[in-house]
Amino acid sequence: MALFNIQYRSAALDKNTPIVVVIPEAAPAEDIPTLYLLHGMHGNHADWTRKSSIERYAQDRGIAVVMPDGENSFYHDMVFGEKYFTYVADELVAYTRKIFRLSHKREKTFIAGLSMGGYGAFRLALMRPHQYAAAASLSGCVDMATRIMNTIWDDRVTLAQSIWGLDYKNAVHDSDSDLFYLIKNWPADAPRPRLYSACGTEDSLYEDNIVFRDFMAEHPEFEYSFTSAPGKHNFAFWDTWICPAMDYMLGEHIK
16 A cells, blocks of 8 residues: 655645545556545545545555545635635646556546535536546535525635635525536536435434435436435544445445
């Protein structure tokens, strides 16, 4: 198992940014299947390696895992801030493919995340369907339009405004920040990424995930799987369910 801690100058972000990359010994020399794995709000690029067994899970499956830092951007090109969508969707993929000989094939490229990163993973996959074959959201903030309307942001108003603009409460619904909007307005000629989500029944985002599950039932043209189980918004849950998520994305579907 090789673990790389990288600092490089991002053109999209116009600053140095860290990445953690896991390359398992079982991976092929070329065309390595790759999972881009995103952290949650108030987390960072090191969360998954510090708080889960992602290295062992990657080794077992022969898949590379790339973990960038998205700060608290919700993986958007922020109205007043850095371009984290452009960074993760375009620059990060191109850079890591070049440096580590990762696969350029859609069928071998996946994206997943927890909480903020679960939302980011689904949005990135839906916005770049020719790049990602599948995406997974663990305890994801999947109903962003409702969440941003109902959340008391308090001292985080500045953050919301930085991401979505001064009129942030009206900026998400029926926009490309809204997962429901992206799915309802799917281009006829675009491939559909397979989607997997899991959420704990004691999680504050559980009801949002149920709403999204019911919405996806109305769109059977998408391959979608949802799992609920006892659990809270923590790494005890995410460390358990990243394995089924990885197996689903790799094609070993949960029955």
